[in-house]
Amino acid sequence: MILKKENFNAGKYESDTFITEKQLVRILDSCPEFKTDLLKIFNVDDKKTTVLKVGNSKQLIQALHSLDNQCQKIDLTCKMRDVHLKKLLEGEKATFEIFSVKDQYLVKKIKSDLLIAETRYNAKSDILDYYNLSKFANYCRDNQYDDLVDNIQEYLLDKNKTNVDLRNFRIVHHKSDDLFFIRALTSSGDYKDFGINFSVFVAIKSLANYVEKSQNEIFIDNFQVDDSNVYVSFAFSNKTKINDKIDLSFSLILENDEVKRSAVSFNGLFKLTFNDKANSGYLYIKPKGLKKDDNYHPVDLLSYQHRGSVKNVFEKIQELPDSIDFFIKQVSEDAKRIALIKHPDDVRKFISNKVKNSKKPEFKVYKEKVFNKLMSVSVDNTFKLFALLRQIEDLFEHDDVISLNFWRTKLYEALVEKE
Template identity: 20%
Template sequence: MQNFYEIDYKFATNDSYANQEQVDGLLDNYSTTHSPSRKDLLDDIKANFPVYTDQTGKVRILGSERALKIMNQITDHKTDKQLSLKDLTQIDFKLIPPSTNYEMYFVEDGQNAQTSYNAKDTFLDNYSLAKHANYLLQNNKKQNLLNDLNDLQQTVNLSDKQATYRFIDINRTHYLRAIVSNRYKFYDNQIALYMAISIISKYSVEHKQDFILKSMTVTDSKLYAYFLEKSPIKLNKNLTIQTGLVLSNSELGDGSASFKVCYTIQDKSNNRVVGLTDQIANINHGNNPLSIEKDFKNLQLFEEQRRDIIQAVRKVQWTKKLTRDDLDTISYLISHMQAPLPKQLKAKMAKCIDPNKLLGKSYTLMMLFNKFNSFIQNEDPNIQLIMEARISRWLSRFVK
């Protein structure tokens, strides 16, 4: 299903730097809307992830001021509750037209609720019922599933087992968006962004390099943020490169937050290529802030990877006129793209390499990958990350 909320931020030339108070507000605002039991976690994060500023109190990340304001525009009403199977009543499963997928409906504490995202399957997985349930639902045997759940509710050990149920209220509807174990440390979007700013502000001070928060997509559950160094580096008289880090995070318990090295190559005609390399640090939602802080020492590898990327892209034949062999190579790479990549994206990319349109013209690798980039930027952020990593691997086929 689509996100309940989604806001995109793109850097503009007049966007400014956030100050210490605005960055701290990410945690302070979070603490006022969530359980006080998380105060210790927030205190630990502040202790282990200080924010570095210049003499005027500014964090040297351009665009961070407006990005933080946009972050605060997500005014959805999120609640977390400790619940067990015995707390749920009137459980039912219904189709959501036009989809053929079922969602779960139930009552908790007198309030009607329904599942969203993957919460139904997560709930059923907790009782080893997901595959069995989908079979029953698709074969008009819903009552069998309800009987199974009723039996479980009568089983003391299973019925009493608690987890954190993550709800969101939209248009007077109470949605269950995720269920996470009690080991989950709730590094939600505000916290993940705070930690990212802390890490990048430290690097900025140590290397005397300002950054730009180039773009950010924040939804009710996901976060994607691209940080690029402010000053491009000349590769040659026609090309520049900016390196940086991309953060992705989820509040749904479906993986850790991660930092990967990214880069943007641009020529004087404003053709652009965005690439992505390996993960160098992550925020595991089961870890405490101190162990995460130790893991983030891997960000020292950023400087090393940055040098490697610059050296590698210098070898790419960006301005070479495309030949039939080049087009055959790219055609092969596109044809072997697998799910979850959309078929429409694959079709658009394949259409771009029509030999009848490209051969005999001054069409370069940079121009073609810029065209690919224009398609990729319109995709879901997860697809963008997958394709940007793939683009990086493809470029190794076109070195001098």
């Protein structure tokens, strides 16, 4: 990442953490090209103080303003012949020179039309892979074949002389350090920057409408956001009763990665809460997605691509309320079967074997700890099994949502498979 991540966790909210439409609109200052369409299509008046009743929105908006104040994001379209490798750095980083820069903000800051920027995320590989040279360049650097690195630079300069192919370079200017970074390379065609602030605006406005119509309370119980990624969990207060001891509650997860080319996605996280006279606790499970009749594989609850128009996004987001209700009903049926587990210790052993045989990189750093924890005790009832599985979450870094949600997904699949 380029900027320090902003984190938030809360188990409740107060009414003074709501925001108004006017406050929500302010986050669109960073994406003015979409502002007019968003206000018109989502029927938002930027002068009104209509309250949007999504708890803890205030903290998320403050975090976005803080990040926006630290950097300027620029999408720079340029010819590949104007992009020169300057130096290979340790790790997956490199410095590039970009000539003939015309962006007014950049020209004013660098007082030149030559931008020197260092790569972050996968940008170095993206640029060098354009020439199928990324792995070879790393090999030369790691083995200190400096003369070959020089040859690569000369080769690219020569190969590029007549190359008028256009690419979009996603640049970040870190204001306090006055440094420039290349964070991604995209096509210069139909790619639309439906970025972090855009997706948060769409989510909060849509969920505020859902609250008014459904009388369901919604609040943000967790978010993580930096210069290029956002993860927000919107917790719903209504619960579905599975049996006299277990309830199911739902959280809507928004994810948007400005670096990757994947769609903006909404998905679901579920919380099983168990309670009787002797035991109480909870367990998170995460389905891969919604199961539709016409598609055997689970799909995102709702998603929209980084292309098309604001109107297309609006039309997609109208499906959200029905999709949420359908998803909750679908997972409720699975939860009923999970609650009827007859041999909990067999399930523990089954999950242990799943962990032992897992080869996913998302899980590698936690694999041994999780396996040892699962093998540390036997369980003779469902509550003890749930309590043990809940304790596994304490083994994960609190901000490692990728690995944690990988575990929650595998846990859900195992419980349903072994019910």
